[in-house]
Amino acid sequence: MDFELSDELLALQETVRRIAVDKVAPRAREIDQTGEYPRDLFEVFASAGLLGLCIPEAYGGSGAGILGLTIAIEEVAKYSNTAALMLLLTRLPTGPVMIAGSTEQKEKYLPGIANGTKRAAFGLSEPQAGSDVMGMRTKAVPDPASKGGWILSGTKCWMSGVVQADWYTVFAKTSEVTSRSHDSITAFIVERNSDGLSVGNLDKKMGVRGVDTGELLLDNVRVPKENVIGEVGGFRLAMLGLNSMRPIVAARGIGLAEGALMYATKYVQERQAFQKPISSQQGIQWEIAKLAVEVEAARLLTYRSAWLADQGKFTKEWVPYLSAAKYYATELAVKASSVALQLLGAAGYMEDHLTELYYRDAKQLTIVEGTSQIQLGLIARGVLDRDLWWD
Ligand SMILES: Cc1cc2nc3c(=O)[nH]c(=O)nc-3n(C[C@H](O)[C@H](O)[C@H](O)COP(=O)(O)OP(=O)(O)OC[C@H]3O[C@@H](n4cnc5c(N)ncnc54)[C@H](O)[C@@H]3O)c2cc1C
Numbered sequence: 001m002d003f004e005l006s007d008e009l010l011a012l013q014e015t016v017r018r019i020a021v022d023k024v025a026p027r028a029r030e031i032d033q034t035g036e037y038p039r040d041l042f043e044v045f046a047s048a049g050l051l052g053l054c055i056p057e058a059y060g061g062s063g064a065g066i067l068g069l070t071i072a073i074e075e076v077a078k079y080s081n082t083a084a085l086m087l088l089l090t091r092l093p094t095g096p097v098m099i100a101g102s103t104e105q106k107e108k109y110l111p112g113i114a115n116g117t118k119r120a121a122f123g124l125s126e127p128q129a130g131s132d133v134m135g136m137r138t139k140a141v142p143d144p145a146s147k148g149g150w151i152l153s154g155t156k157c158w159m160s161g162v163v164q165a166d167w168y169t170v171f172a173k174t175s176e177v178t179s180r181s182h183d184s185i186t187a188f189i190v191e192r193n194s195d196g197l198s199v200g201n202l203d204k205k206m207g208v209r210g211v212d213t214g215e216l217l218l219d220n221v222r223v224p225k226e227n228v229i230g231e232v233g234g235f236r237l238a239m240l241g242l243n244s245m246r247p248i249v250a251a252r253g254i255g256l257a258e259g260a261l262m263y264a265t266k267y268v269q270e271r272q273a274f275q276k277p278i279s280s281q282q283g284i285q286w287e288i289a290k291l292a293v294e295v296e297a298a299r300l301l302t303y304r305s306a307w308l309a310d311q312g313k314f315t316k317e318w319v320p321y322l323s324a325a326k327y328y329a330t331e332l333a334v335k336a337s338s339v340a341l342q343l344l345g346a347a348g349y350m351e352d353h354l355t356e357l358y359y360r361d362a363k364q365l366t367i368v369e370g371t372s373q374i375q376l377g378l379i380a381r382g383v384l385d386r387d388l389w390w391d
Pocket of ligand 1: 096121122123124125127128131132157159160161205208212273278364367368369370371372373374377
């Protein structure tokens with residue numbers, strides 16, 4: 001067993017830490033207030049090669065893998081979860097392509113993501129089908145004018161990066177929309193400039209502003225045969241893609257928790273009350289200590305899950321380990337941001353400090369890509385099936 005990061009990963013961590021402090025941190029508050037997409041940070045990430053971390057070298061990336069992306073996101077999320085989301089979006093829509101896409105799809109769609117000339121988004125959720133993925137109603141029917149092609153109709157919602165994307169990974173029912181059979185769902189690459197495709201309503205969010213979230217409307221959108229990802233009826237691909245994303249979402253949680261704890265720690269060492277810094281109060285110290293332990297526990301879970309995912313261990317038997325990282329790290333983000341805000345008292349509630357931003361940003365993490373309740377269900381299933389067992 002080796003708990004050391006490789007020299008390459010340590011160098012990456014150092015590089016991203018510097019970018020996070022110098023470029024991301026000064027922009028965090030402004031991004032939240034304006035809600036504008038931080039194009040400047042996207043350019044910084046592109047020139048530092050951070051957009052291709054999870055993409056293999058053969059397709060223009062650096063091949064740092066899920067662990068590399070996890071480490072980078074952790075650093076960035078210490079200061080801005082919006083900026084961390086921009087990095088996450090290099091993997092969420094490309095995951096199915098990397099796992100099951102054809103060589104032609106990889107050659108066509110991955111290099112643009114790695115070099116920052118293209119962006120993508122991921123369309124699974126629908127208004128009536130979030131946790132209940134099988135309830136989706138977006139329908140794909142065979143295109144009579146194109147052998148093997150499909151025509152997609154439906155509405156996707158809450159899609160992160162919907163406005164900025166050049167292409168979308170979209171899941172649709174290729175048999176009856178009422179079917180709950182797993183082989184009824186197929187993944188497609190849908191180009192932004194397709195006829196019949198448009199962006200619908202955008203959401204007004206409590207946090208993680210700056211990367212738009214909203215609807216993708218598909219009105220008889222033609223998709224060629226070449227853009228089917230994997231096989232028709234490959235719902236399993238949706239789950240494999242999401243399973244392999246757990247460490248990356250968890251990284252947004254640990255980064256946020258670390259950022260909030262560091263912020264509050266500096267404050268309590270300066271804040272005087274009862275004629276001494278409040279950090280000298282044992283009650284305050286214990287809050288810091290408890291969070292520090294949980295941050296380290298979450299990091300271990302997250303790094304291990306990233307290491308597993310990089311070895312292709314994101315099939316059913318590894319799910320409880322992957323889901324445990326996502327569950328624990330994102331719940332910790334909510335808790336740490338709340339404790340940090342409390343440690344600042346009134347100051348923490350005001351926009352003068354970042355604590356209220358951490359607090360608002362944290363909550364989405366326990367909802368996106370499988371809520372905490374869904375993760376608990378998956379972990380419990382793993383124990384009941386003996387995938388997670390201790391003898
Ligand atoms: C900011 C943001 C960005 C997002 N980005 C994307 C994106 O890019 N692409 C995309 O496809 N989706 C995206 N989503 C959608 C997200 O994946 C869904 O919100 C999530 O899957 C939950 O679905 P839901 O909101 O419909 O909640 P519901 O499924 O309606 O659940 C409501 C509540 O019931 C609980 N619940 C549901 N089923 C069970 C169960 N079986 N057991 C116990 N409890 C249960 C849930 O945990 C939750 O607390 C985003 C959401 C947010 C908030």
